[in-house]
Each structure stands twice: as C-alpha cells, then as structure tokens.
Amino acid sequence: MIFLGLGEVLAVSAAHGQGVRSLMDLAFEALNLPEFAEDEAPADNTTIRLAVAGRPNVGKSTLINVWLGEERLVAFDMPGTTRDAITVPFVKDEQKYELIDTAGLRRRGKVFEAIEKFSVVKTLQAIESANVVVLLIDAMQGVTDQDAHIAGFIVESGRAVVVAINKWDAVDQYQRELVMRSVEQRLPFLKFASVFTMSAIKRQGLGPVWKAIAQAHTSATRKMPTPQLTRILEEAVQFQQPKRSGIFRPKMRYAHQGGMNPPVVVVHGNSLEHVTEAYKRYLEGRIRQAFDLTGTPLRVEMKTSDNPYSGKS
Ligand SMILES: Nc1nc2c(ncn2[C@@H]2O[C@H](COP(=O)(O)OP(=O)(O)OP(=O)(O)O)[C@@H](O)[C@H]2O)c(=O)[nH]1
Ligand SMILES: [Mg+2]
Structure with a gap:
C-alpha cells in the first residue's frame, strides 16, 4: 500500500508541484477508481471542458453561478463548501462548454488535501481531464504556496490555463500591488498564461477572462505544420x-x-x-x-x- 509503507518513493517539489502528477497517478492506480476522463468526457470533441480550480473559498462556485446566471451551485463563506467535482453544460458565443466546479484544494506537507478525502482525487482528475483550467486566486490572500502548488499540477498535466484574481472589489490599492507582485514572484512558471483581475460578486472583469479562455483553447489545439x-x-x-x-x-x-x-x-x-x-x-x-x-x-x-x-x- 503506497500510502503507508515506503513502497514507492518519488521526488516531488513542494514549491512547484513537480512530480506531484506522477505521485497522483500512482495514488489513483492504487485506489483503483474508474477514470474520470472516460466516464464523463463528452462524446464530441467540440465541447470545451473548462475546470475552475483554486484554494478553498476563493469563489469558484460563485463564479460559475455568475456565468450560468443562476444559483445552481452552493457557494458559501466557508472553506470546503464544494465537496465534489460537478459538471454543468453551458453554451457561450455558440461554443459548447462543460463547466467543472471543483473542491478547494489545500496542501499539507507534500500532498494535496481537501475537506473530504475523495474530493481531492476527483478535483485532480477534473483538472487532468479538462481542456482549459481557470486558476482562481483570492485577492484578499495573494498568491500563496498552495496556489503555486495547484498551478504546478495544472502545468504538469499540460492543461491550458487562465489566471483570474477574484475578489478585486474587496481589496485596497496597497493590497492590489502586493497581489500583482506575488503573482510574478510565485508563479514564474506560468509566464505563458494571461492574468486578469475580476470580481465574481460585482460581475466585473468577466469579459476578458472569457476571451482568454477561448484563446487558451485555440492555442492548445493549434495545428503546427x-x-x-x-x-x-x-x-x-x-x-x-x-x-x-x-x-x-x-x-x-x-x-x-x-x-x-x-x-x-x-x-x-x-x-x-x-x-x-x-x-x-x-x-x-x-x-x-x-x-x-x-x-x-x-x-x-x-x-x-x-x-x-x-x-x-
Ligand atoms: N468580495 C467578494 N467576495 C466573493 C467574490 N466571489 C466570491 N466571494 C465570496 O467568497 C465566499 C466563497 O465563495 P464560494 O464560491 O463558495 O468559494 P469556493 O471557491 O467555491 O469555495 P469551496 O467550494 O469551499 O472551495 C462566498 O462568501 C462568496 O460570496 C468576489 O468577487 N468578491
Ligand atoms: Mg465551491
């Protein structure tokens, strides 16, 4: 059992999430769970699977509700509100999407954790099976090690990514500058991604994020003769x-x-x-x-x- 004994030893980088993917692959294997991708992947490849990921309480469910224009998902000021990866169909600008709300991830030591043991597995599988991931960051907290760790996992999984700093309405100028600096310092390996500031609650800054999602998908599927x-x-x-x-x-x-x-x-x-x-x-x-x-x-x-x-x- 790889969780308890030292059956397999893998090198991981705590700061950047390097090696975490292989670790999770091993863990999934040991759990013998059905593959998320096979279970829930859309039949046609014209649908973009778009996962919203981030730490607990950053506003993932709130953002998806705003996109949907209805309170479909439970959003609440308590970390660990979402316990499972939930998929909702959505159409925007004639493009079909599958929006995936995920459980907030935290990190203890070198492994990811969520409020419920299995929601972390589901969330990591949702990221791996997505075409594009919106990495949501809480402006009130800035970029933390945990965000960097999630970002590392997204990059290692090869997913296209858009960084959106949420709750911009709730922070003053000083904090805003700190946040922007923390993005540069803690996410240097995400230089290829666009970074936006937004407020889900005030419905501000949503347009540019959508444009970047479409652009990231186009980039990820670009044909290079x-x-x-x-x-x-x-x-x-x-x-x-x-x-x-x-x-x-x-x-x-x-x-x-x-x-x-x-x-x-x-x-x-x-x-x-x-x-x-x-x-x-x-x-x-x-x-x-x-x-x-x-x-x-x-x-x-x-x-x-x-x-x-x-x-x-
Ligand atoms: N000020 C402000 N608060 C926000 C914004 N977006 C979300 N919130 C609040 O943040 C809290 C958490 O929102 P959720 O959408 O439940 O967060 P989540 O990321 O889904 O959290 P988990 O499911 O626990 O991982 C709620 O009280 C929201 O009202 C925003 O743009 N500005
Ligand atoms: Mg949630």
Missing part, C-alpha cells in the same frame, strides 16, 4: 546554434507536431541528447512566438535518429 515548424527551427538555429558538448555538436534536421492540448513539438536530428535545457527553452520561446501559443504549456522533445556509429566504439 511540419514545413512551418522546420522553418522556425532553421531560423532559430541560424540565429543561435546549440552548444557543442565534447565531440558532439547537436544537429537539428526537422520538427513535427507530436500532439495537442498540450502542443508537443518533436525535433529530429543527431546528438540531440546533448541539447541543453536552456537551448530547449530558447526554442520553446521561438515556437511560442511564431504560433502565438498564449495560455498553453508547450513541450519540446528531442528525438535523435539512429546513429550508425553508436554501439560500434
């Missing part, structure tokens, strides 16, 4: 070559798209295992810019073609 990707790769290499590593000089030949939501770009060539992380980030930046991938994580993978000399030395 091989010729165009390869041209961007060539231009990037021309501008700055990957560093030589000993006798190896990584040689990039072409790139193709290996997946969507999140977009994956696979670079083919020789000695690519010597490409540095910094260079991969540089390539990611060039690709992001060329395809306007605001709002979605992007994965760049290196694939070395069979080397005829390997194994012969």
